[in-house]
Amino acid sequence: INTGAIKSEAASSMEMTELQNTESGEIISGNLHILANSTIDNKGLVNVNQLFIDAETLNNQPDARIYADNATLNTSTLNNNAILAARNNVSISTETLFNNKNAEIVSQGNLQIAGVSIGGALTSAHQVINSGGRIEASGDIAINTDELQNLNAGITTQWVTDSIERIIEVQPEGWAHKYDVSRFPLIHNHNVEGQPFTDENGNIIRYFEDYTYYDYTAKTQSTHIISSAPAKIIAAGNIELKGNVLNSDSQIVAGQKLNISGGSLQNSATPGQKRVSYNGTRQFRDWDGNDEELDFGGIAPYSPAPKNTEFNLGVSLFEDSHADIKSLANIQTMTLPVVNSAMFSLVAKPTKFYIETDPQFLDYRDWLSSDYMLQKLAFDPANTMKRLGDGY
Structure with a gap:
């Protein structure tokens, strides 16, 4: 049970039967391999450059944070209720993955979800259920599973x-x-x-x-949408899905190509009346x-x-860069919150950025923020009502 801070700049490993990282617990390291024979229950912060996790069950609880440059996770069951983000790549090998409402799996590079590794080759996961959560990559996404369910966690009209x-x-x-x-x-x-x-x-x-x-x-x-919690699988690059896919009142969007193989696609949407x-x-x-x-x-x-x-409420999307923009016509709009991610927060102070990224994830890296534009325009931030964001 970790209630304090475990920090190491060098490569290190932790081996135990069960790990509980409480709300106040912090695990910060350069390279870290965590091996748990049973369960890892994270309620605090894990921030590692190269992160390797082997566990029977990994529970990332609400308000917890798992950050890494590169994250490699091997589990039988992964329950994500918070944020799991990598500054580069994410690789998840699991039998069952639950990415629940408002939970996020984010990669600044590529993101891969599959089954266990046998002889160096990844097999198919049994089930990936993304219910009102977000799976997003700045690069490509590859999901190899017998069953992928991308579900709206609650739509009300x-x-x-x-x-x-x-x-x-x-x-x-x-x-x-x-x-x-x-x-x-x-x-x-x-x-x-x-x-x-x-x-x-x-x-x-x-x-x-x-x-x-x-x-x-x-x-x-x-009928107008008054609340909706669509699941989202979004990649700036390609999305490769292997297995049966159910996309219900949710979104699967690729910036380049979207491909499904080895199974069927069921894309369902609640119609407007x-x-x-x-x-x-x-x-x-x-x-x-x-x-x-x-x-x-x-x-x-x-x-x-x-x-x-009946008409299209516009909640369900299954598109890539070849989508016909006409298919998005006559859909309703919704008022969405400015920030809907555990990685970001709103700051009221006028001299601060209005939207700030979690500094633990940024790892104090430099980004091209709105300050750059203010400097080029010779604006004084102290006399500017609000700076928008820190550039992430």
């Missing part, structure tokens, strides 16, 4: 009234359809002379005598040819069946 429109229409006796009242000048000013129009059969006529007058409202409602309902009145009328309207039968209610359609 509610009905919203988008518009209410008043509509006045006329349906001449014997015509199959209704038309906007503006098509027929008689209805407005009783002046038929010199203003002919075309009927449904293409005939030019001067007037009609019998018609039904409709006055109603059309209320358009649709749109409903247009009608409510008003109708009245049969007759014109006697002397610029007077005669009403017959009184006013009757008019409430036809609503029209229901």
Whole structure:
């Protein structure tokens, strides 16, 4: 049980049956090999240049951090509930991986997930479940598993009234359809002379005598997303998936090529619902040819069946650089938080960066930040309302 700080600049190793790194525990080293016959339970910080972990089970608990230049993890079960990030590459060999809601596996280089190594060759993992978490690489991602589930950890919609429109229409006796009242000048000013129009059969006529007058409202409602926790698998480079893939209300996006082999793809998305309902009145009328309207039968209610359609909510994406941008049309937008990662924090002080990266991950490296732009523009940060970010 580690409640303090274990630090080493040289290459080192730790071997035990079980390791508990508590909330206050820190393990910081140059090169480190951690070997646990049973479970590693991390609630604190592990920050290593070259990190090797061998354990039956690795639990990375909420608010914990595992950082490394390069991380190589060998486990039977990996439960990630926080941040696991590498400044270069990540290699995970496991039977079962759970990357849970808001958890992150991030690599600044390449990221590989597969099964155990046999004779130097990686086999297929049994199951990788990314439920509302993020798996991201600045390079390529390769996942070799019998079953990959990329799942939304919770999507909620509610009905919203988008518009209410008043509509006045006329349906001449014997015509199959209704038309906007503006098509027929008689209805407005009783002046038929010199203003002919075309009927449904293409005939030019001067007037009609019998018609039904409709006055109603059309209320358009649709389902809007009020909360969503999509899982994300994102690579700036290529994504290579081997095995059966289920992508449900979530995102798998490659900056270059996205390829699936050795299994099937099921890409499912919750559709948005749109409903247009009608409510008003109708009245049969007759014109006697002397610029007077005669009403017959009184006013009757008019409430036809609503029209229901489906549309793309835009939550589920399975795309690479060859995606047709038209496929992203007509999707809803959401208001998202500025920061949704354990690696970043918001700072209120006006002289500080608004978004700061965890200095433990940066390892005090230099990045091209917004200060560079301020200096080039000769702005004084003290007189600038807020600097955006530290450049990571």
